[in-house]
Amino acid sequence: MGSVIDKRMAAEMDGSFVVFLIGMRINKPWKIHKWLPVLLAMPRMIKELEKRPDAGFLGHNGIGSKVIVQYWRSFEHLEAYARDHDAQHWPAWLNFNKKVGSSRGDVGIWHETYLISPGHYEAIYSGMPPYGLGKIGKLVPASGARERASDRVNAGVA
Numbered sequence: 001m002g003s004v005i006d007k008r009m010a011a012e013m014d015g016s017f018v019v020f021l022i023g024m025r026i027n028k029p030w031k032i033h034k035w036l037p038v039l040l041a042m043p044r045m046i047k048e049l050e051k052r053p054d055a056g057f058l059g060h061n062g063i064g065s066k067v068i069v070q071y072w073r074s075f076e077h078l079e080a081y082a083r084d085h086d087a088q089h090w091p092a093w094l095n096f097n098k099k100v101g102s103s104r105g106d107v108g109i110w111h112e113t114y115l116i117s118p119g120h121y122e123a124i125y126s127g128m129p130p131y132g133l134g135k136i137g138k139l140v141p142a143s144g145a146r147e148r149a150s151d152r153v154n155a156g157v158a
Helices: 032-050 075-083 089-100 149-155
Strands: 005-012 017-026 057-061 067-072 107-116 124-128 138-141
Touching (some): 032 089, 067 075, 075 089
């Protein structure tokens, strides 16, 4: 994962990007045949995306948990992957809908998509290895023009 950086750091990203949150909720734990395929599908998709730099996938946090934060170069990249019939997501989505069918209360899935423009985000890390935006972007000292959160939000604005 990387060495711990023992000072305050901020993340810096070039241009706009997308933050995609995706998760699941196990509503009926005894129906393992409904939720286990959902849980197992995401690691396969992540591995596939990591092998395809042209897909626009920048990185993620949270694999192995029920919520994953993903970073994408653009919404168009994210949507292209989601609709690619030759990639892992499309058959997993079809399989989910087939298996869950009318029993949508057994396992829930959700996602949220945020389109981020330069100067409309900030991130701080203290005593952390590279993580989140700091792992996929560039880490810079959180001092001077990046001392306060309001300074960091405006740091990316030209």
